[in-house]
Amino acid sequence: MLAHLFDDMPDASQPIYAKLKQAITQKISHGQWQVNQRVPSEAEWVKALGVSRMTVNRALRELTAEGILVRHQGLGTFVAEKKAHSALFEVHNIAEEIIARGHQHRSELLVLESAKANVEEAMMLGVRTNHGIFRSVVIHYEDDLPIQIEERIVNASRAPDYDKQDFSKHTSYEYLMTTAPMTEGEHLVEAVLPTPTECERLQISPTEPCLQINRRTWAGDDIITVARLLHPGSRFQLFGHFGR
Amino acid sequence: MLAHLFDDMPDASQPIYAKLKQAITQKISHGQWQVNQRVPSEAEWVKALGVSRMTVNRALRELTAEGILVRHQGLGTFVAEKKAHSALFEVHNIAEEIIARGHQHRSELLVLESAKANVEEAMMLGVRTNHGIFRSVVIHYEDDLPIQIEERIVNASRAPDYDKQDFSKHTSYEYLMTTAPMTEGEHLVEAVLPTPTECERLQISPTEPCLQINRRTWAGDDIITVARLLHPGSRFQLFGHFGR
DNA sequence: ACAATAGACTTGTATAGACAATTAAAGCTA
DNA sequence: TAGCTTTAATTGTCTATACAAGTCTATTGT
Numbered sequence: 001m002l003a004h005l006f007d008d009m010p011d012a013s014q015p016i017y018a019k020l021k022q023a024i025t026q027k028i029s030h031g032q033w034q035v036n037q038r039v040p041s042e043a044e045w046v047k048a049l050g051v052s053r054m055t056v057n058r059a060l061r062e063l064t065a066e067g068i069l070v071r072h073q074g075l076g077t078f079v080a081e082k083k084a085h086s087a088l089f090e091v092h093n094i095a096e097e098i099i100a101r102g103h104q105h106r107s108e109l110l111v112l113e114s115a116k117a118n119v120e121e122a123m124m125l126g127v128r129t130n131h132g133i134f135r136s137v138v139i140h141y142e143d144d145l146p147i148q149i150e151e152r153i154v155n156a157s158r159a160p161d162y163d164k165q166d167f168s169k170h171t172s173y174e175y176l177m178t179t180a181p182m183t184e185g186e187h188l189v190e191a192v193l194p195t196p197t198e199c200e201r202l203q204i205s206p207t208e209p210c211l212q213i214n215r216r217t218w219a220g221d222d223i224i225t226v227a228r229l230l231h232p233g234s235r236f237q238l239f240g241h242f243g244r
Numbered sequence: 245m246l247a248h249l250f251d252d253m254p255d256a257s258q259p260i261y262a263k264l265k266q267a268i269t270q271k272i273s274h275g276q277w278q279v280n281q282r283v284p285s286e287a288e289w290v291k292a293l294g295v296s297r298m299t300v301n302r303a304l305r306e307l308t309a310e311g312i313l314v315r316h317q318g319l320g321t322f323v324a325e326k327k328a329h330s331a332l333f334e335v336h337n338i339a340e341e342i343i344a345r346g347h348q349h350r351s352e353l354l355v356l357e358s359a360k361a362n363v364e365e366a367m368m369l370g371v372r373t374n375h376g377i378f379r380s381v382v383i384h385y386e387d388d389l390p391i392q393i394e395e396r397i398v399n400a401s402r403a404p405d406y407d408k409q410d411f412s413k414h415t416s417y418e419y420l421m422t423t424a425p426m427t428e429g430e431h432l433v434e435a436v437l438p439t440p441t442e443c444e445r446l447q448i449s450p451t452e453p454c455l456q457i458n459r460r461t462w463a464g465d466d467i468i469t470v471a472r473l474l475h476p477g478s479r480f481q482l483f484g485h486f487g488r
Numbered sequence: 489a490c491a492a493t494a495g496a497c498t499t500g501t502a503t504a505g506a507c508a509a510t511t512a513a514a515g516c517t518a
Numbered sequence: 519t520a521g522c523t524t525t526a527a528t529t530g531t532c533t534a535t536a537c538a539a540g541t542c543t544a545t546t547g548t
Contacts, residue, residue: 015531073498074539188483191477193452207451209436285528285529298503299501317530
């Protein structure tokens, strides 16, 4: 019996289908269920929870509509790939994107440090206790032209091996997506003038405007990472789509 | 009987709930049902279409999840407000936004012209026949500081009275949203340097970067408008949120 | 050995019915 | 009139059942 699945729920008075959705979402965001892993079938949930199939069906169908699960008739239900392109604002993996455009990607690690969170950074991360953080600065190239400076602060308690990654092989995005899959995020986009150092690193003139994306992502209630992505305006556009 | 509602459907082999969703969406996007108007209740659909209530319920529930309808227990189902903040990329009404920030909004109409679509613009609009178009340029102020230059090309066949609007009273956004509610849209965001004329109009220095948003919106299959929104980088940020 | 068939399991859709919860309006009472 | 109660309409949820359709495996037949 999996009735205990519905313990420690914030709101016990939710409808059954909502509780099931939440339980499944938690399993995924806590890493207990991996991407592409098969989840119990409708019949199994029915047996385990003692509820009607239509109730289970609704939960699974809605999670599918939300892109959290993928269902295949005759096969089963699976944890969905973490979609690289979220509904509107895409959460890019810059490397994949460049390769998809048919170009070559390369990146250089400029800074990688570990530290106790100081007051401001703890505020940013919304971490209550004094967890450790990592800070990295990486520059990404598209065919030898700089396309992004990525400055990132990472919650060490949710991504403990961040500093042991080989950032020339995998992007920080890839590690974070597998280790602490995001469930929520926030973007702030600005047009800014880069600093002299950044101009040099990006190989642009001091008057060239840059698109700066400040991104914060969560997994459940914990902030995973805060990133500042700086793109030369002449080489980068941000695309979004909405509607049906 | 409203069985004829399901005529002229692209795919007749759709499930019932999907056909109903499509029929309702069409009524809204074609302007037959206005915002906040009440739509038939589940019981009425059941009687009119001769289907089960759960089938109707699924259609209405999904449209509600998609933000197209709003439902109130005990009251009924209504056409939703066109959400000013779409899921991630917001489709701003700049005036509302400024007022919400507690500031004063004012706008000036710089250009308003009507023309037969030339080749390029017809291409942009995706209009096959030689429909007319309107072109407007408006500058928006937040407390007497310029915050946006809005250049817009409008499909005259879907917004015939665009040139008769008083743009000091209502934004073009408001007119378009009531006349031809968008169902789909696209954004392209860039960081650019403004032209000398634009610098003057925005009262900024020639080296100040600007955030330029190129937006295209559709209602059904027709492009309604193409807009170019230019914001001073020092006074404007774009915010987006995703996840659950 | 190979192909066709049958069966089991899965998701997808549709139906009929039940009760709960919310709201507005009508009706009743002091 | 003012306040309370009842009633009708509506949406929200849940159940039980049924059949269709896709996928894989095991069996059967040649």
